[in-house]
Amino acid sequence: MTRQPLLRPLHFALRLAIALSLLAGSAAQAQKTAKPILHGKHWVAVTGKPLAATAGALMFARGGNAVDAACAMLGATSTMWDVLSWGGETQALIYNPETGEVKGINALGVAPTGATPEYFQERGMVYPPEYGPLAAVTPGTPGGLMVMLAEYGRLSLAEVLEPSMQMAAGYPIEASQADNIENKREIIERWPDSTRVFLPHLDPDNPGQRAAPRPGELFRQPDLLATLHKLVDAEAEALAAGKNRKQAIYAAYDRFYRGDIAAEIVRANREHGGLFTAADLADWQVHIEEPVSTNYKGIDVYKLTTWVQGPAMLQALNILEPMDLKGMGYNSAQYIHTLYQAMNLAFADRDFYYGDPYLPPKEPVAGLLSKEYAAKRRAEMPAERNNPEARPGDPYPFQGEKNPFRELLEQWTPIPPAAEAEGAEGFQQASLDMSGDEAFLAGTTSIQAADADGWVVSVTPSGGWIPAFVAGNTGIGLSQRMQSFVLDERLNPFNVVAPGKRPRATLTPSLALKDGAPLMAFSVQGGDTQDQNLLQFFLNMVEFGMNVQQAAEAQNITSFQMQSSFGAHRSEPGRLQVTHQVSPYNRARLEQMGYSVETVERTYSPITAIWFDREQGTMQGGASDYGDDYGIAW
Known part of the structure; x- marks a missing residue:
């Protein structure tokens, strides 16, 4: 009897691997x-936090469309500091079923007056800093939310901000976020208003030091609540003066970027070494x-x-x-x-x-x-x-x-x-020294909303994550997006920092x-x-x-x-x-x-x-x- 030669182990392994690869597609399915x-027939709302998804669902229940729901989820996630805050930036794509077009929302802030390569290089930096007043571009998320809502939504700003306002009055903070605040305590303590917001307790184990909220505790943000009330009040006053829905929302927009809210953001940023001017906020705009x-x-x-x-x-x-x-x-x-x-x-x-x-x-x-x-x-x-x-x-x-x-x-x-040279004396406080992996994965959240009328929204907001610099009594945590610029045109001639310029995000x-x-x-x-x-x-x-x-x-x-x-x-x-x-x-x-x-x-x-x-x-x-x-x- 003739015996067949045994397959060599390597040959057999190769054949097996090829067979498994061919099966991989069906296995994946x-x-x-x-x-x-x-599964949804009328609407779907998806985002990074359960409470924020509920905020989107509430808008649909009120007769809002997918844009209203996305805006409510954006406000809620910003209030929860879900790796972003109200002073960050918003990027969105919207499918408009009435025109069959896809439109982009560009609500990314810009570098402030004085933010030049020379400014940072003179302070020993290879890149702009990661955290603090000098890391901030102008706030974009409030403007992005209000422009999306005014142009494509159905509901009022007051209706869309109601979940955020309820949460700012106090919501049960998750263990993951409470732990995140506690782990960033050393950075947070560098800025008095950030300390006041994020570290509401005396640390029982360290007299004289502050501590983060406890998991499940009602995390209260009265300053942010007051700022959101100002926006809703501006809308109400405009409506009472005979303005229509869209005009009233833009009245709130003006109060944020050209009124008392803007003035306090600029004051606090400059007081702590930032570069913001009133014109930086007033001249910034959302692009559709x-x-x-x-x-x-x-x-x-x-x-x-x-x-x-x-x-x-x-x-x-x-x-x-x-x-x-x-x-x-x-x-x-x-x-x-x-x-x-x-x-x-x-x-x-x-x-x-x-x-x-x-x-x-x-x-x-x-x-x-x-x-x-x-x-x-x-x-x-x-x-x-x-x-x-x-x-x-x-x-x-x-x-x-x-x-x-x-x-x-x-x-x-x-x-x-x-960036070994980053952070000359007096500016090292602006660096968190993130690991390479932490920097590579640095955060944001995501938002998807769609409805039976055909509106579809995809949003990736970010910026102002913990440990954020909180701007005075606004409760607004400012963006850290400045660090995405470069200072040397040999790295990228299109992304060199300059006043009024958006960093490539x-x-x-x-x-x-x-x-x-x-x-x-x-x-x-x-x-x-x-x-x-x-x-x-x-x-x-x-x-x-x-x-x-x-x-x-x-x-x-x-x-x-x-x-x-x-x-x-x-x-x-x-x-x-x-x-x-x-x-x-x-x-x-x-x-x-x-x-x-x-x-x-x-x-x-x-x-x-x-x-x-x-x-x-x-x-x-x-x-x-x-x-x-x-x-x-x-």
């Missing part, structure tokens, strides 16, 4: 979820703008433009579109490598070309988002190894122009200078349409990980057939190769986090490709999303099981 899908988009296999994906990082996801989709991602197998070594390399190229472009489109120089958006440029970048992707030297490309020829920054482009380095809401109708709304908390997570969420649904909850809970990979937008702006080429769901074989294969693979229990990906079921005419909501993300539907 079949995965169980920790949370159920939210055209978003950018690309088409991926028949789906139109919309993002805000280069003042945030959103176009990087569109660039990555353009690079990946012709490739057989599904055939590679979900989270196989080849799939992960392909994603990583596409992101390398897209984020390298982000790091050099993205900045405020309202000030010169003009970003080469048309070239960056062209399919021809994507094909050129695709050809630069190494087939079998990571490229730690991935660099920005040159999109200018793809919009018929010559690159005016060619010399700077040639000087660009993947790893930016560290990480905040990136998303909408997708098919055949002109909404298909999904999705965004995610986090910093530089956001468009990594959203890219994978989108592909999980479109390429691998996951439902919205499966895609929201899926264990993503995380690259740290792009330059952080926070703190010391670190870059760690080749560093890759995966979970145990990636097989030992695929992890070993990635190591062979030059990656430094870290296997963690879960990667950071707190996604919220809404999917539109066209067959049934309903909406499906998804919220990750990472933290407190929560939704309500009806």
Whole structure:
């Protein structure tokens, strides 16, 4: 009898790995979820906190639309300091069913008068500081909320702010937030008004020191409540004077940015070493703008433009579109490598070309988002190894122009200078010394809302997170977004700090349409990980057939190769986090490709999303099981 030779172990392992990869797509579709899908016929509201989701639901119950609900959730999460506050910034995409258009809301603050590279460099800083009065751009969230509400909502400002006002009067604070305040106590104590807000108790173990609220305690913010009352009073006075709904909301807007609230914000900021002037707030404005988009296999994906990082996801989709991602197998070594390399190229472009489109120089958006440029970048992707030297490309020829920054482009380095010099004497107090991972994941929240009339809203607000500098008796915590600027044009000539300029932020809401109708709304908390997570969420649904909850809970990979937008702006080429769901074989294969693979229990990906079921005419909501993300539907 002739015996067949035994397969060699390595050969057998290779065959087994290939077979498992081919099964990965169906396995991904079949995965169980920790949370159920939210099914709604009339409306869906999803955000980062259960109480805030309830605020959105209350607006729907009052007859409001998805914009009203999103504004109420924005106010509630800001009041809860859910990694943002009222002095932060708001970024939104809105689908208007009455016009069939997607509009962007740009409510990102600007650098104040005097904020120049020389100002920070003279104080020994390599980047603007992470925290404190000098880290603040002008407040954007109040203006963004009021403009969205006035232009697209149905309810009054008083109705939409009522949940926030009730919470400012006192809400039971979660253990996670109480612990967060306590852990940041050393920073908070540097500013008297922050101490008063966040540390309401004497510390029984340390006489003379203050302590955070206890978990479950009613956290009261009387100063913030008074500020919100001022906005509602301004609206009521305008209505009593015969103004219409929209005009009355804008009267409240004027009181915040040009009245007594603005005056107190400026006074407190300057008293503690900040640069704000009355003109900085009075001249700032919210922009209702055209978003950018690309088409991926028949789906139109919309993002805000280069003042945030959103176009990087569109660039990555353009690079990946012709490739057989599904055939590679979900989270196989080849799939992960392909994603990583596409992101390398897209984020390298982000790091050099993205900045405020309202000030010169003009970003080469048309070239960056062209399919021809994507094909050129695709050809630069190494087939079998990571490229730690991935660099920005040159999109200018793809919009018929010559690159005016060619010399700077040639000087660009993947790893930016560290910020060891940050914080000369007297300014070190503005630095929290976050770890690289903390900076990379630095926070925000996310908001999705949709209704049966067709309104769809995706919001990624942020800024003013704890430990925030609270501006005097306003109860408003100011933004820390100044740190996302650079001081050296060799790093990014479009994102050098200047008075009146917006920093290039990480905040990136998303909408997708098919055949002109909404298909999904999705965004995610986090910093530089956001468009990594959203890219994978989108592909999980479109390429691998996951439902919205499966895609929201899926264990993503995380690259740290792009330059952080926070703190010391670190870059760690080749560093890759995966979970145990990636097989030992695929992890070993990635190591062979030059990656430094870290296997963690879960990667950071707190996604919220809404999917539109066209067959049934309903909406499906998804919220990750990472933290407190929560939704309500009806």
